Amino acid sequence: MPSRGRRGPASRHLWKNPLAQSGTDATIPPVPIRTAVIAALSAALVLSACSAFRKRVPRAVPVRFPKAGESPDPKRDVRKVGTVLMVNAEGKFVLIETDALGTPPRGTALKTLRAGAETAVLTVGSERRGSVITADIVTGSPEPGDDVMQ
Numbered sequence: 001m002p003s004r005g006r007r008g009p010a011s012r013h014l015w016k017n018p019l020a021q022s023g024t025d026a027t028i029p030p031v032p033i034r035t036a037v038i039a040a041l042s043a044a045l046v047l048s049a050c051s052a053f054r055k056r057v058p059r060a061v062p063v064r065f066p067k068a069g070e071s072p073d074p075k076r077d078v079r080k081v082g083t084v085l086m087v088n089a090e091g092k093f094v095l096i097e098t099d100a101l102g103t104p105p106r107g108t109a110l111k112t113l114r115a116g117a118e119t120a121v122l123t124v125g126s127e128r129r130g131s132v133i134t135a136d137i138v139t140g141s142p143e144p145g146d147d148v149m150q
Contacts, residue, residue: 061108084112084146085132092137094122096148103133104150110135112146119146 082098096110103124104110110122120140127134135148 059107078149081110081148081150082131082133084142084144084148086144087137087142089141093125094120094135094137094142096122096133096135098131098133103128103131108150109138111149112140112142113149114143114146119143122148 079101080099081104082096085095085097087094094112106124106126108124110124111118112120112122118140120142121138122135122142123138125134125136
């Protein structure tokens with residue numbers, strides 16, 4: 001007579017596999033429903049939390065300078081923010097020494113001028129130390145001593 005699995009208290013924790021061939025002793029250990037629900041909820045919580053840690057990057061604010069013969073917009077004053085102290089061409093950023101009127105917020109678009117001609121467009125970064133701020137080079141090639149306008 002073939003054996004029909006283990007007998008006793010341990011056999012009640014195993015389920016018979018309905019897909020097993022007849023005459024074999026194939027059993028499936030059960031997964032408690034509570035464990036399955038907890039595992040599914042944990043996976044959903046972990047996967048949804050990944051998007052909560054993504055940093056939001058502010059959009060750059062474009063600067064519009066008046067063209068020759070055009071009157072400047074009275075609502076928007078173009079002002080000198082500071083002077084370029086150092087240029088890192090490989091890192092594509094500059095250090096700007098700002099004046100006492102305050103520093104522009106992160107993400108603000110700036111332009112550099114040398115002898116009245118535009119040399120570069122910059123975007124203000126988040127690093128600040130005293131009156132010195134960083135800005136990424138978007139286009140152009142600024143040089144130390146260029147005026148920075150907002």
